[in-house]
Amino acid sequence: MSEHNVHTSEGHGHEEHAGLSRGKIWKVFGILLLITVIEFIIALWAIPGGHITQHIGNYIYIALTLLKAFYIVAYFMHLKYEKLGLQLALTVSFIFIIYFIVLMLIEGGFIFHHSQNF
Known part of the structure; x- marks a missing residue:
């Protein structure tokens, strides 16, 4: 037992x-x-x-x-230490997150500079 x-x-x-x-x-x-x-x-x-x-x-x-x-x-x-498939899946997601951060910075700056004209 x-x-x-x-x-x-x-x-x-x-x-x-x-x-x-x-x-x-x-x-x-x-x-x-x-x-x-x-x-x-x-x-x-x-x-x-x-x-x-x-x-x-x-x-x-x-x-x-x-x-x-x-x-x-x-x-x-x-x-x-994980398998390659999980690493690739998370890396691709991470790349998209970086892309969206850069995109938001660009768009946020555009909106900020053009909203001062109104």
Whole structure:
């Protein structure tokens, strides 16, 4: 009766995630921290100091945020260790999301500049 409750890791697929060690987790954490520090430097020093414009800063924010999203999804949500079909499905969806973000920025700027004439 007690042999029914024996738990093994054979059927759970933990060997697929063996590449995600503590060192790798800390490396990804360091990369995410570095990206966040760069975002804060841009927000608190570069844009207010006039080193870059707000327009350029927005595009840098979006690029850095998408890079952070990639690291979070790939390593902490284990997408890097999934099958190729799921990776492709999510990547294509992600590309469409990026396209719609760019489209909304363009259209939002157009509406903002042309609504001031009314």
